Amino acid sequence: MKWEEVRKLYPEQFVKFEIVESHIQDDKEFIDEVAIIKAIADGKEAMKEFINCKPGQLVYSTKHEKLVVQLVKHVGIRRSV
Template sequence: MQWEEVREKFPDKWVVFEATDAFSQEGFRCVEEVTIIDRYDDSLEAMQRYKELHRNEPSKEIYFLHTSRADLKIEEKWVGFKRWG
């Protein structure tokens, strides 16, 4: 499903979804296709579901966003750790 379809089907909702088609470009993750996992009125409930899914299946590309967002261009933030010794 494309983001425009999601926005039409679930207006003014928080959605938890898996990115099924995405690519990186200039420091952003551009998501083209998604599979909706769940939808919520409350951002805290959506975040809890996201955390649960991410913890149980860390290899999947899971997000939660509000459908008022116009596009799925998500800034990539990398956190790295340097090990000494």
């Protein structure tokens, strides 16, 4: 399902979904197609669902026109003991 369709079906709500198709450009992932898992009524429940997401799943608000995720590389600091 395209993000525009999701926004029409679930206006001003959080939704939990699985990424079906996406592409990466620079340091952003543009999600093209999703499979809805469930609609979420409030922010507290959305945070609980976000914490329990499996790889490839996200919780996002439909108030956003575009579905873009900023990719962050984790850089660790090492020291010798």
